[in-house]
Amino acid sequence: MLELLQRLFGRxxxxxxxxxxxxxxxxxxxxxxxxxxxxxxxSLKEDMIGVISKYLEIDEKGLEVNLSNEDNxxxxxxxxxxxRMKRTYAEEK
Amino acid sequence: MGEVIVITSGKGGxxxxxxxxxxxxxxxxxxxxxxxxxxxxxxxNLDVVLGLENRIVYDIVDVTNGHCRLKQALIxxxxxxxxxxxxxxxxxxxTAVTTEQMKELCQNLKEEFDYxxxxxxxxxxxxxxxxIAGAERAxxxxxxxxxxxxxxxxxxGLLEAAGLKEPDLIINRIRPDMVKQGNMMDIDDIIDILTxxxxxxxxxxxxxxxxxxxxxxxxxxxRSNAGEAYRNIAKRITGEDIPIMPLEVNEGIMALFKRLxxxxx
Ligand SMILES: Nc1ncnc2c1ncn2[C@@H]1O[C@H](COP(=O)(O)OP(=O)(O)O)[C@@H](O)[C@H]1O
Ligand SMILES: [Mg+2]
Numbered sequence: 001m002l003e004l005l006q007r008l009f010g011r012x013x014x015x016x017x018x019x020x021x022x023x024x025x026x027x028x029x030x031x032x033x034x035x036x037x038x039x040x041x042x043s044l045k046e047d048m049i050g051v052i053s054k055y056l057e058i059d060e061k062g063l064e065v066n067l068s069n070e071d072n073x074x075x076x077x078x079x080x081x082x083x084r085m086k087r088t089y090a091e092e093k
Numbered sequence: 094m095g096e097v098i099v100i101t102s103g104k105g106g107x108x109x110x111x112x113x114x115x116x117x118x119x120x121x122x123x124x125x126x127x128x129x130x131x132x133x134x135x136x137x138n139l140d141v142v143l144g145l146e147n148r149i150v151y152d153i154v155d156v157t158n159g160h161c162r163l164k165q166a167l168i169x170x171x172x173x174x175x176x177x178x179x180x181x182x183x184x185x186x187x188t189a190v191t192t193e194q195m196k197e198l199c200q201n202l203k204e205e206f207d208y209x210x211x212x213x214x215x216x217x218x219x220x221x222x223x224x225i226a227g228a229e230r231a232x233x234x235x236x237x238x239x240x241x242x243x244x245x246x247x248x249x250g251l252l253e254a255a256g257l258k259e260p261d262l263i264i265n266r267i268r269p270d271m272v273k274q275g276n277m278m279d280i281d282d283i284i285d286i287l288t289x290x291x292x293x294x295x296x297x298x299x300x301x302x303x304x305x306x307x308x309x310x311x312x313x314x315x316r317s318n319a320g321e322a323y324r325n326i327a328k329r330i331t332g333e334d335i336p337i338m339p340l341e342v343n344e345g346i347m348a349l350f351k352r353l354x355x356x357x358x
Contacts, residue, residue, distance in 0.1 A: 016275030022282050025239045029246055029286065 034067045034074050041065060048078065057084040095126075095203040098210050098330070099228035101252070103244030105215030107236045108265040111301060111311075113212040114142040115320065118310040119327035121176035125207040128167065130198075131181035132224040133214040134189060140180050144171060144308020154182035157194040163201055172313070177206070187219045192226035199227025208330075217251060225252065231260035232292060237267055237278040246287055261292035263326065268297045280337075293326035294337060295319050 045065050052058055059081040068077045100109050100116075110133075117129045130153065131139035140146045151166035156179070163179075170176035179202075182189060202209045213224035225231065231252045235245040245262070252260050264283055271277035284291055298319035304311040311320035312327070325335050 018272075018275050018278050018282065021239050021278050022286075025242055025278075025286060028239070028243055032243065032247060033250075 030069055030074055034069050036067055041067075048080075052080060055086060056082050057086060059083050095205075095207045095209055096230060097199045097203050097228045098208065098230045098232060099213055099225050099257075100210065100232050100234060101213035101221065101224060101248055102215070102234045102241070103217060103248040104235075104241045107234050107241050108263075108295070109215075109234050110139050110142055110212050111305070112232070112234050112263060112265070112295075112323070112326075113139060113210050114310045115312045115323035116327045116330065117176060117208070117210050118143075118170075118173065119312040119324050120208050120210075120330070121170065121173035122312070123327065123331070124175070125331070126175040126205070127208045127210065128177040128179060128202050128206045130179045130202070130209060130211045132190070132195075132211055132220060134181045134185055134187050134220065135183065136214065137181040137183045139212050140168075140178060141308065142305055143178060143310065145178055145180075146308075149180050152180045152182040153198075154185045154189045157190050157198060163198070187214065187223070190223050192223055195223045195226040197227075217248065221248075221251075225255055225257060228257060231257045232263060233260050233289070234263045234265055235283065235287075236265050237272075237283060242278070242283055242286060249287060249289060260289060262287060262289045263293050263295060264291070265295045266297045267294055291337060292329050293322055295322040295326075 045063060048065065049058065049060055049063065062079075062081040064079045066077050068075050100113050102109050110131075113129055117127050121127045129139060129143070131137055132153065133139070134154065137152075140149060145168050148168045151161040153166070155161045156163050156166045167177040167179055170178065199209055199211075209227075211224050211228060214220035233245050233248055233252070235241045249260055262284070264280060267280070268277055272279045280291065280294055296318045298311065298317055300311050300314055300317035301319050304314060304317065304320075310323075311317040312323045314320050325337075328335050
């Protein structure tokens with residue numbers, strides 16, 4: 001009886017429209033916030049090349065850096081082709 | 094030297110103008126000298142909310158163009174001697190004022206007033222850029238809806254990029270009964286998402302409509318819940334430490350019924 005009344009008058013957590021609103025808001029903000037200006041992305045790339053080149057010889061032209069929005073979270077995805085390990089770094093124990 | 098505060102939101106119709114009129118009136122009532130600047134050029138309405146629409150002679154564009162002196166364009170409020178309005182121009186467009194002119198205007202105003210409160214137009218284009226140009230502090234208004242919170246998030250990003258760090262948030266038009274039923278996002282939901290400082294919560298209140306009809310801000314009506322919320326926000330702006338009270342919940346018949354059932358168990 002109580003259950004019936006609860007089903008009539010209250011709804012399950014998940015159907016509450018505020019939870020729907022929250023989830024939709026979260027998703028839309030993940031997308032909004034992941035837009036990064038091409039200018040900033042470019043300077044991020046340059047800095048990354050600078051840092052990584054200290055340790056590895058990389059193919060700068062083949063480097064790809066992007067923001068990706070997978071499974072509702074935001075990630076910085078970089079694909080960096082390595083040409084060669086730096087000898088000095090390999091030698092150091 | 095006063096402080097320049099911009100009230101902004103991104104989305105239109107969430108209560109910026111209502112907020113400016115009420116906070117401004119409340120600050121003046123507390124004895125501060127206040128000027129309210131309507132930057133919604135082409136869609137002037139702060140004058141109407143304050144009941145000052147019949148007194149306008151010059152407007153903000155007349156000032157920035159040098160057609161009149163700043164003092165000539167300021168309209169004194171009917172009720173408070175220390176409250177003034179600088180109205181928007183109705184027939185010009187938003188490009189009639191530049192950000193440089195706005196900065197200079199704000200600089201001049203804050204030499205004369207304790208608080209310079211700027212009513213920002215909707216959107217994030219030139220009108221928004223002008224409104225924030227001379228501000229030192231920003232208050233973002235939102236309502237508990239997906240679109241309004243989304244726009245608030247965007248605006249917070251733009252404010253921070255423009256050097257207005259850590260804006261405060263007002264959540265307007267909360268309906269405690271709907272929050273209780275789970276049909277409206279509540280304060281914590283919104284704060285979790287936006288991660289900003291909350292400076293006040295204003296309930297949905299019919300008195301706002303009535304007070305707007307009359308041109309008398311709700312803060313002047315002791316019976317208005319929204320008016321009380323705005324009075325508290327004004328005090329927080331001046332640095333008073335007033336805790337944000339849990340909303341008085343007008344439960345509604347359904348919630349009451351559920352509670353009764355719960356008790357029998
Ligand atoms: N707390 C409230 N309760 C009821 N009505 C409100 C409330 N806040 C604003 N309103 C109404 O919402 C409408 C839009 O408000 P306004 O202040 O003009 O928004 P904006 O300046 O952001 O466009 C107005 O009709 C106003 O009276
Ligand atoms: Mg407005």
